[in-house]
Every structure is written in C-alpha cells, then in structure tokens.
Amino acid sequence: MNHTEGNIDDFGMDTISLAGPLEAKLKAVREAGFTQIMLSARDIVGHADGIEAAVAAVRSSGLRVTGFQVLRDFEGLSGHLHDYKIDIAKAMLEMCHMLDCRLLLVCSSTSTHATTDLDQIARDLRKLAMLAVPLNIRVAYEGLSWGRTINEFTTAWEVVCRADAPNLGLGFDSFHLLATQTPMEELEMLDTNKIFLVQLADFMWNEVRSTEEKIATARHFRVFPGEGVHSEALAQLVRKLHELGYRGDYSFEVFNDDYQQIPLPVVAQRARRSALWLGEDVLRRSVPLPNKMRLKNRSAA
Known part of the structure; x- marks a missing residue:
C-alpha cells in the first residue's frame, strides 16, 4: 500500500477514529487528502464554543459531510416512548440540516421495549423519512x-422496502456483515440506488462468538480496511458492490481505543493508505484526485 497518489475521493473518514477537538480532527482529515467526513452529534453539541461554532468550523474546513450519526433505538416504540424519540429525531434532523448534510444514519433498535412487528417498524421509519423530507x-x-x-442487512432491507419512502434507504456497515457471516451472495437482492451509505472497517480476529464480543469489537477494536484479517472479504465486498452498480460514498467506521491515543495525523495517514488500497488496488479507478499534485509533492517531500 505504498502509493504516492491515487483516487480517494469516494472514501471518507469518521471523526470517531480521532481524538481531540473538532477543528483538529477536520484539519487532520483534510491534510490527509480526504474531501469528506462523517460527523457525530457529539462533535456538534459537545463543542466548547457551542453548536454555531461547530457548524462554522465544519463549513470553513471545506470538507463535505458524508452523513450525521446516529439515531438509536428509534423504531418500534409506542405511547410516550415513541413521542420522546420523535422529539430526539427532530432535534438531530435539525442539526443535520444546519451542517448542510443530506444524510442521517439510524441504527436498528436494541430496546426490549420495542415491538418485533416488522410492519410497525416500517411505519415508524416511514414517519421519520417524512419528517426529513422538508429538510432535504x-x-x-x-x-x-x-x-x-x-x-442483518437482509432484514433491514426488507423493512426499508416495506416502508417504501423515496428518501429512506439502507446504511450498510461491513463490520456487521462480517460479524454475522451473512453470505455475500445476499447483496444481489439489493437495489444499489437504495444503498445510501457504505461504512467499512476491519478487525483483528476471525470471528466474534457472542453478542458481548460483537459489541466490544465494534466499539473498541476496529481497524482500517486492510489492517485486519478480513482484507480479502472487504475487497470482495467493495468489488461486488461496484459490480452491482453502487457509486455512493464509502466511510471508514473505525472505533478503536488505540487510535484515540496516537497523533491525529498518524491515524489519518493510516486511513489514507486504506483508501488508496481500495481505490487503486481493489477498484483500480482511473479518475484523478482533484488535489493529487499536492499529495504527490507532500509525499515526495
């Protein structure tokens, strides 16, 4: 993965891989040659100078916001719990809009208070999608x-199809496919126009054997694509999605406690190597990176 140039425009970093204040994260990502970044609500509401300052920092960075995360345990609730989550969703959509971000990520519910009825889950997701329409x-x-x-993404896809809302689609995270060992062939059921985001990460062990281990690995021990033991599976996944017609964004969803303890530029360069590997070696794209010469000169220096 020793490249000096390449197309990484389709790949972006996530602030969750980096320690420090928002401005430092944005600077490290931009200087590594990325043009987009995935933001967390905590980046915005946790800013020392307030939400407006956080939004201003993002806008002045020149980075496009891939998406805004994450609304949890939203669907399948009733009564006051449903009303509460609707209020939370509205607040997150409003922040998303302030950032000129066009995508809100929602994770499937883990709540024991939520119904297992797929039709109600679909109705709730459709309601959320309708709330998002006026904000584009x-x-x-x-x-x-x-x-x-x-x-599994197969069931998430079924619910998205039942909801049948034009602005509701699938958020696809490679970690969960690897963790559940869902057959890659299942991807063929998807309409790639309804895949709104693909998040990529690797990890260091061959399998996760329990729910507890899945959660711990997902939240603390992910690594960038090509750094773990699932490189070939990730390469196969990206090639497969490309063959099926996916041309959307890829974001590195890498929660890693070790990366929180090393300098931001070091982490960002690790992500850049992954993007070059995927863009050049895996997809062999020929589209030039807009700031390729800047990166090439920096690498030569």
Missing part, C-alpha cells in the same frame, strides 16, 4: 448485528 435529508437505516429484531 435522506435516512439511512442500518441493521446492527446485535439489534433485537433487525440484525
């Missing part, structure tokens, strides 16, 4: 591998 925001629904009812 799309909703990406992701099946967590430890979700109570929706824990």
Whole structure:
C-alpha cells in the first residue's frame, strides 16, 4: 500500500477514529487528502464554543459531510416512548440540516421495549423519512448485528422496502456483515440506488462468538480496511458492490481505543493508505484526485 497518489475521493473518514477537538480532527482529515467526513452529534453539541461554532468550523474546513450519526433505538416504540424519540429525531434532523448534510444514519433498535412487528417498524421509519423530507435529508437505516429484531442487512432491507419512502434507504456497515457471516451472495437482492451509505472497517480476529464480543469489537477494536484479517472479504465486498452498480460514498467506521491515543495525523495517514488500497488496488479507478499534485509533492517531500 505504498502509493504516492491515487483516487480517494469516494472514501471518507469518521471523526470517531480521532481524538481531540473538532477543528483538529477536520484539519487532520483534510491534510490527509480526504474531501469528506462523517460527523457525530457529539462533535456538534459537545463543542466548547457551542453548536454555531461547530457548524462554522465544519463549513470553513471545506470538507463535505458524508452523513450525521446516529439515531438509536428509534423504531418500534409506542405511547410516550415513541413521542420522546420523535422529539430526539427532530432535534438531530435539525442539526443535520444546519451542517448542510443530506444524510442521517439510524441504527436498528436494541430496546426490549420495542415491538418485533416488522410492519410497525416500517411505519415508524416511514414517519421519520417524512419528517426529513422538508429538510432535504435522506435516512439511512442500518441493521446492527446485535439489534433485537433487525440484525442483518437482509432484514433491514426488507423493512426499508416495506416502508417504501423515496428518501429512506439502507446504511450498510461491513463490520456487521462480517460479524454475522451473512453470505455475500445476499447483496444481489439489493437495489444499489437504495444503498445510501457504505461504512467499512476491519478487525483483528476471525470471528466474534457472542453478542458481548460483537459489541466490544465494534466499539473498541476496529481497524482500517486492510489492517485486519478480513482484507480479502472487504475487497470482495467493495468489488461486488461496484459490480452491482453502487457509486455512493464509502466511510471508514473505525472505533478503536488505540487510535484515540496516537497523533491525529498518524491515524489519518493510516486511513489514507486504506483508501488508496481500495481505490487503486481493489477498484483500480482511473479518475484523478482533484488535489493529487499536492499529495504527490507532500509525499515526495
């Protein structure tokens, strides 16, 4: 993966891989040659100078916001619990809109208070999608591998299809496919126009044997694509999605406690190597990176 140039425009970093204040994260990502970034609500509401300052920092960075995360345990609730989550969703959609971001990520519910009825889950997701329409925001629904009812992308896709809302689609995270060992052939059932985001990560062990281990690995021990033991599976996944027609964004969803303890530029360069590997070696794209010369000169220096 020793490249000096390449097309990484389709790949973006996530702030969850980096320690420090928002401005430092944005700077590290931009200087590594990325043009997009995935933001967390905590980046915005946790900013020392307030939400407006956080939004201003993102806009002045020049980075496009891939998406905004994450609305959890939203669907399948009733009564006051449903009303509460609707209020939370509205607040997150409003922040998403402030950032000029066009995508809100929603994770499948883990709540024991939520119904297992797929039709109600679909109705709730459709309601969320309708709330997002006036703000020109799309909703990406992701099946967590430890979700109570929706824990594979196949079931998440079924619910998205039942909801049948134009701005509701699938959020696809490679970690959960690897963790559940869902057959790659199942991807062929998907309409790639309804895949709104693909998140990529690797990890260091061959399998996860329990729900607890899935959660711990997902939240603390992910690594960038090509750094773990699932490189070939990830390469196969990206090639397969490309063959099926996916041309959307890829974001590195890498929760890693070790990366939180090393300098931001070091982490960002690790992500850049992964993007070059995927873009050049795996997809062999020929589209030039807009700031290729800047990166090439920096690498030569």
